[in-house]
Amino acid sequence: MNVGLTLKNIRIALYGQELVAIDTHIASGEILTVMGPSGSGKSSLFAFLAGFLDPVFQASGNVLVDGVDVTKNPAHQRQLGLLFQDPLLFPHMDVAGNLTFALPAEIKGKAPRRERIEAALIEAGLEGFGSRDPYTLSGGQKARVALMRTLLSEPKALLLDEPFSKLDTELRGQMRELVFGTAKRMKLPVVLVTHDEADATAAGGAIIRLPL
Amino acid sequence: MSFLPRLGPPLTIALLTIPVFAGLIGTILPAFGYLPALGGNHFSKLPFIMLFNEPGIWRSALLSLATGLAASFIALMIVMLFLAAASAKTLSRISAILSPLLSVPHAAAAFGLAFLIAPTGMIARMISPELTGWQTPPDILIVNDALGLTLTAGLIAKELPFLLLIALAALPQIPVRQSRQISASLGYGRVMGFIITVWPRLYSQLRLGVFAVIAFSTSVVDVAMILGPQTPATLSVRLVGWMNDPDLSMRFVAAAGALMQLGVTMIAFIIWLGLEQTGAKLRTNLAAQGLRLPHDKALRGVGIGAMLFPAIALFGGLITLAIWSVSGLWQFPDAVPSSLTLTGWYGALPRLTAPLMTTLQLGITASLIAAVLAILCLMREDETRLSRKFLQRHSLAIIYLPLLVPQAAFLFGLQFLFISLQIDGMFLSLLAAHLVFVTPYVFLSLSDPWRVMDRRYLSVAATLGKTPWQCFFTVRGPMLLKAVLSAIALGFAVSAAQYLATVLVGAGRLTTITTEAVALSSGGNRRVIGIYAFVQMLLPTIAFAFAAFIPAYLWRNRRGLSGH
Numbered sequence: 001m002n003v004g005l006t007l008k009n010i011r012i013a014l015y016g017q018e019l020v021a022i023d024t025h026i027a028s029g030e031i032l033t034v035m036g037p038s039g040s041g042k043s044s045l046f047a048f049l050a051g052f053l054d055p056v057f058q059a060s061g062n063v064l065v066d067g068v069d070v071t072k073n074p075a076h077q078r079q080l081g082l083l084f085q086d087p088l089l090f091p092h093m094d095v096a097g098n099l100t101f102a103l104p105a106e107i108k109g110k111a112p113r114r115e116r117i118e119a120a121l122i123e124a125g126l127e128g129f130g131s132r133d134p135y136t137l138s139g140g141q142k143a144r145v146a147l148m149r150t151l152l153s154e155p156k157a158l159l160l161d162e163p164f165s166k167l168d169t170e171l172r173g174q175m176r177e178l179v180f181g182t183a184k185r186m187k188l189p190v191v192l193v194t195h196d197e198a199d200a201t202a203a204g205g206a207i208i209r210l211p212l
Numbered sequence: 213m214s215f216l217p218r219l220g221p222p223l224t225i226a227l228l229t230i231p232v233f234a235g236l237i238g239t240i241l242p243a244f245g246y247l248p249a250l251g252g253n254h255f256s257k258l259p260f261i262m263l264f265n266e267p268g269i270w271r272s273a274l275l276s277l278a279t280g281l282a283a284s285f286i287a288l289m290i291v292m293l294f295l296a297a298a299s300a301k302t303l304s305r306i307s308a309i310l311s312p313l314l315s316v317p318h319a320a321a322a323f324g325l326a327f328l329i330a331p332t333g334m335i336a337r338m339i340s341p342e343l344t345g346w347q348t349p350p351d352i353l354i355v356n357d358a359l360g361l362t363l364t365a366g367l368i369a370k371e372l373p374f375l376l377l378i379a380l381a382a383l384p385q386i387p388v389r390q391s392r393q394i395s396a397s398l399g400y401g402r403v404m405g406f407i408i409t410v411w412p413r414l415y416s417q418l419r420l421g422v423f424a425v426i427a428f429s430t431s432v433v434d435v436a437m438i439l440g441p442q443t444p445a446t447l448s449v450r451l452v453g454w455m456n457d458p459d460l461s462m463r464f465v466a467a468a469g470a471l472m473q474l475g476v477t478m479i480a481f482i483i484w485l486g487l488e489q490t491g492a493k494l495r496t497n498l499a500a501q502g503l504r505l506p507h508d509k510a511l512r513g514v515g516i517g518a519m520l521f522p523a524i525a526l527f528g529g530l531i532t533l534a535i536w537s538v539s540g541l542w543q544f545p546d547a548v549p550s551s552l553t554l555t556g557w558y559g560a561l562p563r564l565t566a567p568l569m570t571t572l573q574l575g576i577t578a579s580l581i582a583a584v585l586a587i588l589c590l591m592r593e594d595e596t597r598l599s600r601k602f603l604q605r606h607s608l609a610i611i612y613l614p615l616l617v618p619q620a621a622f623l624f625g626l627q628f629l630f631i632s633l634q635i636d637g638m639f640l641s642l643l644a645a646h647l648v649f650v651t652p653y654v655f656l657s658l659s660d661p662w663r664v665m666d667r668r669y670l671s672v673a674a675t676l677g678k679t680p681w682q683c684f685f686t687v688r689g690p691m692l693l694k695a696v697l698s699a700i701a702l703g704f705a706v707s708a709a710q711y712l713a714t715v716l717v718g719a720g721r722l723t724t725i726t727t728e729a730v731a732l733s734s735g736g737n738r739r740v741i742g743i744y745a746f747v748q749m750l751l752p753t754i755a756f757a758f759a760a761f762i763p764a765y766l767w768r769n770r771r772g773l774s775g776h
Contacts, residue, residue, distance in 0.1 A: 052671055075674035076683075082675045084668050091772030092690040101686065102676045135771040153676045 002067035005157040005189040010061030026189040031203040036210030051075035081155030083163040087146035089134035096130035102153040120148045220588025238625025242467035259468035268444035276447040279360040280430030283367035293515030296406035314373040315752035317709035322438040323745040324529025334532045340545035363440040369522035382417035401508040424615035431618030434711035474621040536742030556739040571724040578646040579703030582654035627716040637719035645713040654703040661695035697759035705752035
């Protein structure tokens, strides 16, 4: 049972004032959109799920990935994939280096690892871009590399923090389709944090609105 | 995350505070007559009675106080005027010129200035005999003048780059452009607008650094030995003389004098607090009267000129040093030597090797250890992620501690301690003494870039399954490589420049280029001084060149890192 991401009785407060109260389950391939104005606590929810909430917040509740409680795990042992509004490609690695960095160590051997990277580049429409400096990529290319990097780490769920807000309108639509489509195809539960109504509409799943 | 970062803060705090406090106690006891190793078995006032009977002791104390305060005050005023006057472009250009000067050891800078302005110095040679008619050097005392004017000038020249660079580090946290626009739209001139709207906020960020400058300037030894008055010398110089006196009972006087030095610096702090009050009142009054100084072109020129002039003087002095090190016969008033020769270098090299090796070993180990400690502390700061402001403020005070206490006040005691433990003159003891001064600079240099790095890169790495240590070695370390290497280079420069700590703890068995160069200063052989001072300024330059070259080479195809 419980395949997907469970947010069990999560409450986050700051200085005694409750910001977030959520109790829900996101099944594989489904998207939960959390909306709210800035300061509403959606970023703290995001940080709590990913495992880096600042201790000044008081948080309770549990995060379950496929039924396994990961609340006590540090960020690197949660198997959650993150996307931010900036692509945050590591500037000191080339494109292939960024992707290899994400590949789990269980995939062994130089050749199989390289094959995975090549396949990911082709999937992102970036064949032959492996040795490029990330700085030289266009905004859309960077966003696609960032998505591929997240997926290569084989996450069990995706956490998206306003991932489209810095793209221009045309690109935004394309990236939405790509990200949501990929998540459905890979049967990943998704939490999308945003203040853009169009994101919520495109996601097409449940919506939770946080009050200010 | 793991065990090591937990050790960072306690280790660093211990490393910085134990030597200072143990050293202070070690100075206080003999100052009141107690030092069993030298036969002082009971407490007495005798060391102080002897101290106050030293001829000219009050004049020495006054010289230390006056030159140190004047230098700090003038340097700060120049920095204020300069920042007020300079456009963004001038600012970045001049700071690019000044930053290498920060790493020039104090002693080398002092020698450079001496070689420039002495009666036989470069300036006199350039204008003689055409303008002055001098065929022989004029008989006037410029270097070592009795009022300490040259000493003050030398301290100003050396403190300007330091104050400017910490001001530049603090400026981005203040909305300078908006403040300027608002004050300009209200009819204020550039300088007055800056002083009223930006300076108070900037000064509160510089304050600890300014106090460090005052503590240093009122107690400096090497610069005062080279440029300062000699009859009598400043208090700090006389202390070191008593410390090295063959008559061991003078050690008690030296300890009492070190406490007097502490008092002099404290008085300087108190006077400075008064100056701060007066300055703030003055500024409030001017602002209340609406004094706008809209036509301040001349004032702006003064500000920029006053910043540029010492820099040019230092560069001129350093070039003069370099020429002297290879000069053959160079008679007054010739502007250039009649021949160039490497004879001096051939003669000096065999004697240079041992101090050079010690300088390198000390500088490299001390800066690497300091860098590891600074990184562990900063990692721990991230880990606890408590309110950053709180941590920053309180860690800063401890970091500054060794820079706020006059060196003699605790180094004397530390030396007594090391002697009684029979560990003076050992490499590890000297290393510990250097770390007290190197660690604060390395930490201060690294902490800003560390704290402003976008933390989301680390979040990404963590969610990709990387442990905190993997994050450090694969993401944070490489992205901050330049900052880490610059901090190490600065640490090396600080270590290489240490005079008093090396002389005392090295106990004559371990000497560095700096202690050798200062020891040569009384001899007056310009060729040999030129060689040692040249090596002194070469070492930190090489360190900074490495710090710039390695990231530039590694990231030559990574514009995200090399672009700015």
